[in-house]
Amino acid sequence: MFTGIIESIGTIRALTPKGGDVRVLVETGKLDLSDVRLGDSIAVNGVCLTAVELPGDGFWADVSRETLARTAFVDFKPGSRVNLEKALTPTSRLGGHLVSGHVDxxxxxxxxxxxxxxxxxxxxxxxxxxxxxxxxxxxxxxxxxxxxxxxxxxxxxxxxxxxxxxxxxxxxxxxxxxxxxxxxxxxxxxxxxxxxxKAAESSGRTGGITEGFLAEHGYLK
Missing domain, CATH: 2.40.30.20 (Elongation Factor Tu (Ef-tu); domain 3)
Structure with a gap:
């Protein structure tokens, strides 16, 4: 969970296709990473991502096909500026409102x-x-x-x-x-x-991200 109060402006440094989805490197600017551990969540432009590597001045995270399909992540490129917020702790002030980091x-x-x-x-x-x-x-x-x-x-x-x-x-x-x-x-x-x-009834929704979608946006060669 997050509050929607941005803690730092970061920069996308790399976007690497990996196994059909994408791994991203985010340079975190003034964001304090001293209390961040592998597996912790950080919101990047409102998208909840999991830190899988911590090189010191930022973090690497995996971006799933679902996230690529439902967010503006496909518009990112190296050099793009992004809003950053670390996940709530039990003692955090709720300065904004409850934010899940799941983009609608x-x-x-x-x-x-x-x-x-x-x-x-x-x-x-x-x-x-x-x-x-x-x-x-x-x-x-x-x-x-x-x-x-x-x-x-x-x-x-x-x-x-x-x-x-x-x-x-x-x-x-x-x-x-x-x-x-x-x-x-x-x-x-x-x-x-x-x-x-009626919530238990199927909506019959189909579709989602495809190999063609990834190729169109440059994630597959």
Missing amino acids: GVGEIVAREENARAVQFRVRAPAELARYIAMKGSITVDGTSLTVNAVDGAEFELTIVPHTLAETIMADYRPGRQVNLEVDLLARYLERLLLGD
Whole structure:
């Protein structure tokens, strides 16, 4: 679990195809790794990854096909900046909201506008996530816990203060940028509970990531 309060901006240093998926090296910048052990979780742009190697100034992690299919990880390349947060501990302050690190879908920045010293963004979510996004509710964008200021269909607005712009990668956002979205945990579980007995019925969902998907995005030669 995470809070959505970003601790450091890191940098993708390597993306290596490995056994059909990808291994990534993340340089962690000012993130304190002194208490991080192999197997610990670190959120990278809101994606919960497991540290499998700790070279000293960062960590290696494996990125599964499921993660490649459901997140904006496919847009990363060496040099990409990313938001980083270590997992919660029992004594952590919950400064944002409860974040699982399991991305629900990929959104798109559709507008950016200066608003006094802040910046206002309009983000388009996938249509299937719109019902989970509420005015003044919480949403996670690339791992950052944010408050929704307005909602219009599948689009929502965010007002980002100077501190958040300085401490996250949001200053880099421009229209057309793809971002990882995680909706509020409570909204997801509430919907499932409201299904009652129908929750046990198969939805018949098929598909997912394929060899073709990996090849198209340069992960397979």
